[in-house]
Amino acid sequence: MTEKIAITPKTHTAPPAKFSHGVRKGNILQVAGQVGFLPAEEGRPPTPAGPTLREQTLQTLANVRAVLEEGGASWDDAMMIRVYLTDVDHFAEMNEVYDAYFEQQGLTRPPAARTTVYVGLPAGLLVEIDALAVLN
Structure with a gap:
């Protein structure tokens, strides 16, 4: 059975509770909400x-x-991206920023599937994003 490995980039602080920023098992990498x-x-x-x-x-x-990169993946490996917004009025602006970001990344493959939902986040935070990647 494949070992489960916690992923924490050097750019990240320790999570505020018992969870990992990412977990890889075999060729599956789940990125926690960032x-x-x-x-x-x-x-x-x-x-x-x-x-x-x-x-x-x-x-x-x-x-x-x-x-993703710390776990050996890239955006090209992302199969599913979930976006959590605190305000429904932010949807159009977030889409513009999101599309421009991926265009600047030069991604030519089909984009990942995506779901967007509306949630409460700690004060001052407007967006949270997670991803699921499958590596070759």
């Missing part, structure tokens, strides 16, 4: 990339990518 915190720095508490949806979405995508 938010738009800036990369970890000694002595600085987790800090959002900024107050805007654009800033937080871009940083959140960067944080998901960091977990």
Whole structure:
């Protein structure tokens, strides 16, 4: 049986509870919900990339990518992406930022499947994203 391996990039702080930023088992990599915190720095508490949806979405995508890469995957391996927004009015703007991000990444394969839902997040956080990847 394949071993389950916890994935934590150097850019991430320890999770605030008993969970992993990502878990890989065999060729499956599940990235836990990531938010738009800036990369970890000694002595600085987790800090959002900024107050805007654009800033937080871009940083959140960067944080998901960091977990994917640490686990040996890339966006091309992503099969499912889930987006959690705190405000239904942010849907169109998030889609614009999301589409532009993946266009800049130069992804030519079919995009991952995606679900978007509306949730409550801690104060100041506007978006959370997770991903499921299958590696070759």
